[in-house]
Amino acid sequence: MGPVEAFIRGMAVTGRQFIATITGKGLVTTRYPKVMREKPQRFHGRHVLNRYEDGMEKCIGCELCAGACPARCIYVRGADNPADDPVSPGERYGFVYEINMLRCIFCGLCVEACPTEAITHTQLFEMSTTNRSDAIYTKTELLVDGDGQPNHMFDTDRFADLGELAKADGWMRATSSQGRAAYEGQVAWSGSAGVGVRPPERGQSELPDESAADSEGDDG
Ligand code: SF4
Ligand code: SF4
Numbered sequence: 197m198g199p200v201e202a203f204i205r206g207m208a209v210t211g212r213q214f215i216a217t218i219t220g221k222g223l224v225t226t227r228y229p230k231v232m233r234e235k236p237q238r239f240h241g242r243h244v245l246n247r248y249e250d251g252m253e254k255c256i257g258c259e260l261c262a263g264a265c266p267a268r269c270i271y272v273r274g275a276d277n278p279a280d281d282p283v284s285p286g287e288r289y290g291f292v293y294e295i296n297m298l299r300c301i302f303c304g305l306c307v308e309a310c311p312t313e314a315i316t317h318t319q320l321f322e323m324s325t326t327n328r329s330d331a332i333y334t335k336t337e338l339l340v341d342g343d344g345q346p347n348h349m350f351d352t353d354r355f356a357d358l359g360e361l362a363k364a365d366g367w368m369r370a371t372s373s374q375g376r377a378a379y380e381g382q383v384a385w386s387g388s389a390g391v392g393v394r395p396p397e398r399g400q401s402e403l404p405d406e407s408a409a410d411s412e413g414d415d416g
Pocket of ligand 1: 261264265266267268269270295299300301302303304305306307
């Protein structure tokens with residue numbers, strides 16, 4: 197192939213790609229942020245702190261999430277619940293709760309460690325800031341309102357889709373954190389303010405046929 201022919205063939209490839217780009221045909225990418233891709237149910241986005249359906253905070257200030265965090269980016273302080281006006285069920289509540297999102301690697305270990313399903317991931321990942329202090333999320337931003345409405349550091353940010361923040365229970369609806377099939381279809385989590393008790397994850401709503409599993413075991 198001569199240099200002129202190679203040049204023409206190369207320009208033909210470029211031209212095809214150019215036309216595909218401006219017409220939108222054959223694109224494998226999404227026109228973000230105009231088009232938001234639907235994310236997996238268990239997407240690890242920005243966290244929220246949940247409330248029970250009666251508005252009580254789920255966090256009991258136990259600090260297990262902070263202990264499990266490999267990035268050391270959670271700071272929790274527990275305090276005794278006021279006897280006449282408790283914040284959470286039980287003895288204590290999360291008095292201080294902060295996550296440094298600059299350090300967070302969104303591994304989900306805090307969510308796995310939490311005994312009360314207080315902290316969960318949402319589907320929102322738009323958290324860019326122009327200074328470090330805005331990356332420290334406190335209870336003000338993390339804790340949902342009494343009706344379950346999530347909060348955001350920049351609620352006027354056009355990329356801050358509160359609908360993405362409301363999708364916060366995906367991980368709970370997995371088979372189980374241990375992956376045991378025996379938990380399929382079993383609701384083993386508490387209801388949350390604003391959304392109630394979420395059903396099991398799609399495709400895992402049916403209880404397994406234990407008799408079939410038994411006979412398979414017999415065969416083996
Ligand atoms: S997602 Fe991982 S890194 Fe981020 S706060 Fe939770 S445990 Fe820490
Ligand atoms: S979020 Fe969960 S693990 Fe962390 S302090 Fe609160 S109750 Fe404990």
